[in-house]
Amino acid sequence: MPRIPDRGGALLNVLIVVSVLSVIGLAFLTKGRNDNGASAAQRAALRSATCAEAGRELLLSQFRAYGTTPTQLTLNTALNDQTVSTGHYNQFAIKSITAVTGVSSGGIGVSDMSNRIARVGMGGQLYRVLVVCSSSSAGSHQNEVEYLVRFGL
Numbered sequence: 001m002p003r004i005p006d007r008g009g010a011l012l013n014v015l016i017v018v019s020v021l022s023v024i025g026l027a028f029l030t031k032g033r034n035d036n037g038a039s040a041a042q043r044a045a046l047r048s049a050t051c052a053e054a055g056r057e058l059l060l061s062q063f064r065a066y067g068t069t070p071t072q073l074t075l076n077t078a079l080n081d082q083t084v085s086t087g088h089y090n091q092f093a094i095k096s097i098t099a100v101t102g103v104s105s106g107g108i109g110v111s112d113m114s115n116r117i118a119r120v121g122m123g124g125q126l127y128r129v130l131v132v133c134s135s136s137s138a139g140s141h142q143n144e145v146e147y148l149v150r151f152g153l
């Protein structure tokens with residue numbers, strides 16, 4: 001019986017290899033696009049958190065202002081395209097510093113449900129501070145930081 005020559009086998013193999021390589025290349029492109037979006041979101045979150053932390057430091061620097069108590073301080077400062085304010089989400093430049101009540105003062109210091117402040121032996125009043133940072137770009141992100149601070153003797 002005469003043998004039939006194999007024709008088109010090489011073409012089929014090349015098409016399979018090209019298809020597999022195309023799928024792998026497409027997967028790398030998709031992964032790169034996803035990584036780019038994730039890193040952009042992470043940059044925006046880090047920028048907002050850094051801005052809120054800067055607002056906390058700025059507000060603490062004003063605690064020693066003469067003639068005012070910490071509960072009277074408000075903050076509303078623009079830094080490039082971001083605004084640092086005392087307040088809460090969507091409530092800017094309001095008095096958000098309050099004296100803390102309802103905490104226990106035991107041998108380990110002052111504690112409540114979320115924070116523990118070591119005893120320093122100098123007394124002072126505890127204040128709860130809220131600082132919010134909002135960005136006018138990138139979808140108006142907001143980030144809030146809340147903390148306790150002991151001030152006074």
